[in-house]
Amino acid sequence: MTTPKKLFVKTYGCQMNVYDSERMVGALEAAGYETTDTADAADMILLNTCHIREKAAEKVYSELGRLKPLKSANPELKIGVTGCVAQAEGAEIMRRQPLVDLVVGPQAYHRLPQMEARVRAGETALDTDFPEEDKFDHLPRGPRARRGPTAFLTVQEGCDKFCAFCVVPYTRGAEASRPVARILDEARDLVDRGVVEITLLGQNVNAYHGVGEGGAWSLAQLIRALAKIDGLLRIRFTTSHPNDMTEDLIAAHGEVEKLMPYLHLPVQSGSDRVLTAMNRKHSATDYLRILQRMRAARPDIALSGDFIVGFPGETDADFDATLALCDQVRYAQAYSFKYSARPGTPAANRAEVPEDVKTDRLHRLQAVLTQHQQEFQQSMVGRDLPILLEKPGRLPGQLVGRSPYLQPVHLQADAALTGTIVTTKILGSETNSLRGAPV
Ligand code: 5AD
Ligand code: SF4
DSSP: OOOOEEEEEEEOSSHHHHHHHHHHHHHHHHTTEEEOSOGGGOSEEEEEEOOSSSSHHHHHHHHHHHTHHHHHHOTTOEEEEEEHHHHHHTTHHHHHOTTOOEEEOGGGGGGHHHHHHHHHTTOOEEEOOOOSSOGGGGSOOSOSSOOSSEEEEEOEEOOSOOOTTOOHHHHTOSOEEOOHHHHHHHHHHHHHTTOOEEEEEOTTGGGOOOEETTEEOOHHHHHHHHTTSTTOOEEEEEOOOGGGOOHHHHHHHHHOTTBOSEEEOOOBOSOHHHHHHTTOOOOHHHHHHHHHHHHHHOTTOEEEEEEEESOTTOOHHHHHHHHHHHHHHOOSEEEEEEOOOOTTSGGGGSOOOOHHHHHHHHHHHHHHHHHHHHHHHHTTTTOEEEEEEEEEOSSTTEEEEEOTTOOEEEEEOOGGGTTSEEEEEEEEEOSSOEEEEEO
């Protein structure tokens, strides 16, 4: 028997990249690889890259530079770049960094095994097509050994919204939904392998419209069907666009017990002027109304969002409108970023807000968001919450789980309870997590 070749995958960016990395591992396991946790021992290194913010391409080139000694030590080592930088840069990557053997964009991952064979034969391989066929139909489901009780499942990919700041329509392509039957099969398979919580992924997940019985299904229909799977205990989804927040999806939050009370709904800005410049196609009031309806359907819903500060043209008054929106919503948790021009996007050529202004606004916004997050976490203290125990914590005897509202919770519990839901009294709140004890 030949010894398996070693594969090291480094994943950057979003949860969809995490999911894609697993599928690529599955594909290369079928081609005779096993994964390793260190680049040093690898016969194949894949950098699964992200292009969403900042100097993504530059970071990839410097990471590749650091791999040079490994390649000199082991001429058999093959290096690949995958993900959104691969899509955006294409052949340029191999021109600038000849140690790269393989470049593959997110829609061509099913061709990875053939590409691997070509690079093993000493060629280079490049594929940034957007093929007709669904890559997931031709990719093994994931690694042979699954780790842990939670899993991601991509149901939708790409985006047709064209927000003026965003690369996703260019790197992930047009919006596409996977068929219902495939998703249900994959979910059942995950549950058979010990998964009890599934997070449905899509860049615009609530625009889901996959083929199902009787025609195109909505995300809410898909969630209701998934909820019927025995052994699946929790369902989540991310990320959503306000304009696709349909009545049936809102209602599902009040009706489907397995659907967790947490919604990540990015707004990006609280100023209508900026929202228009961003091509968001909704106002701040539209957004607040949706949240009102969400809270009517599920009063305890934890809300999360994304913000961009310093978008081209953002004034102090615009920024104040963002702070005011946050005060109204009181997010349980939120992400905020300085605007960073992405080559090829509509906003890329607009005059930029000075860097120091961006930095100052980011700090001010984050102070407000942190304050609200602390308030939300404090409101959990003293309550008994069902915590899904996920993995060992840092301290001996400690496990980390998640509340229905997605906060990490640390508690002392038997490792055998991993993968079960344990009623836990919340005793305290840390910066980004809660502390508790089993009841
Ligand atoms: N600059 C800064 N932040 C961005 N995001 C997307 N594109 C950019 C950009 N060019 C943020 C948005 C989005 C999140 C995933 O990343 O807030 O919701
Ligand atoms: Fe990054 Fe967006 Fe690509 Fe995910 S889809 S890896 S966030 S650029």
